Amino acid sequence: MSIKLVLLDQLTACHHDKSWFVPLDEMLRDVTATQALSLNDEGQSIWRLVNHLTFWNETWLDRFIKGEVVMDNSIDNDETFIINPSQVSEEDWQKSIAHVGATFSRWIQAVEESDDAKLGMTIPSYFNAPWWNVISNLCIHNAYHIGQIMMLRKKVRGEMI
Template structure:
């Protein structure tokens, strides 16, 4: 097994391949905007967590594709969980899900097209971490939040 196939397996397990846990696409498929936007007991909404995942997956994908590492702007991580209260409707939720789908598909393609040498290259401006490690940690980050989303969805059923 090489890094490319391992990382593609991780990305796909997070998004659409049923494995050790229910993949994100399957968890979200039957939620409407109202359910996705529901906040409970001070927790972020499912929609807010999805926006956070989109932000970080897009940001790292841009870095991976451009082969340049630009430090994150002065944006506060909490701001990546933002959902505009004026656009909480089913059409906007559908657009959010399409954007999520797009970034996971782009990751799959980017990894498929990458050479093993790229994945072992260290990112000089990011602690010289190799790309395989960064993408693997991104998948762990995704899995962490997928677990949160699954719990929030289960709580919706009890309301």
């Protein structure tokens, strides 16, 4: 089995292929904007987590496509969770769901179109890590937050998944 197939398996498991855990697209299905905005005791919400995932998946996808990583130490991770208060309608929530889904689809396409040489290239500005390792860890990051979304969904919808 190739590294590419493993990465594609991880990306699809996070996005839409129900296997070891319920994927993000299923977690977000039938969640309303009001439910997505509901905060837990730690001040986290489904919508905030979706914004965070979108930010980091897009940031690393852009780096992967460009083939260069310029580390931006000015990024405040807390700001990646922020929701624009003027954009909290049901329509805006559906746009957020579509946006994160499209980002996963773009990642899947980018990996499908990559060869083993690109996936094995190291990133000097990022601990000399190979791209396959960064993508794999991005999937772990996604899975972690998808688990948080699952717990929040259970709470706001009063359901068992």
